[in-house]
Amino acid sequence: MDKLVAILEQQEIEYEIIEHNKQLNSAQEGADYFGISIGQTAPTLILKSEKGFYALIVSGDHGKVDFATLRELLSVEQVKLASPQEVEEVTCSKIGNVSLINQGLLTILDRKLIRYEFVYGGTGHPLTTLKIRPSDLEKLNQIVDWI
Template identity: 35%
Template sequence: MCGAELTALPEGVQRVARALQDKAHPHAPQMLDDAARTAQQAADALGIAVGQIAKSIIFRRKSDDAAVLVVTSGDRRVDEKKVDALVGKTGRADAEFVKSRTGFSIGGVAPLAHATPPVTLIDRELFRFEEIWAAAGHPHGVFKLRPQDLEALTGAPVADVVQTL
């Protein structure tokens, strides 16, 4: 990407693409034909296992109203008690909170390039896979990475944040 092609992308995807370029990430965002608002939709569109989708879940920390981003494997459910033990008591974040804090709409929240940097945790279950895919700032936008790349791009710790199967 030289930069000129970014202007054809939605604003959120442009932000993600610039952040990836700035960190020399080898994979630019791709736009899917259909929306991938859920991990299953994204996995189906990419022809991969649902667990390879790095889904971004936003919580609202009660003590300071900070956004808490949990990037988890698409086939797992976040255990809010485990998250709370790591970052303090959280609650649900509505669509308005998510958009105002991240700059992204639900269904397209990327793990980086947020309007306000969130408190971030990475689900260790993502490390089961060699390759994963994350939202790129729009319900149609995704980008490829490795779990180790996610750790490097976000600077976030890897933790046990999901419900036991």
């Protein structure tokens, strides 16, 4: 998490890292815990295609991921969720804890996130959550497209 904090501080980003005493395992759990709209939760999914790995940051109320749309956006033959082992290899964190900031990983952002002043998502560690402006997610990640 030191690397994450260093990036946020270096870029002079307004953020908060919130510690909690239990792991939050779903967008609904996060929304309930923080007393926010489920749409403000921002899980990061890791996708795998023949061109490599991508991060997909979605709003908690996005619904089912449309892989046909993702194939089209990324101009790939196949795209699927990365395996737990691949997620760990690519992000150094486990599924459910993937950081909202993944520099060096091409990223797709959900447009629905910009409805909110702040969104909440992973830090790479199970007992902390990052509160950050959606515009800063765009600034800190390598955005290749929006859904």
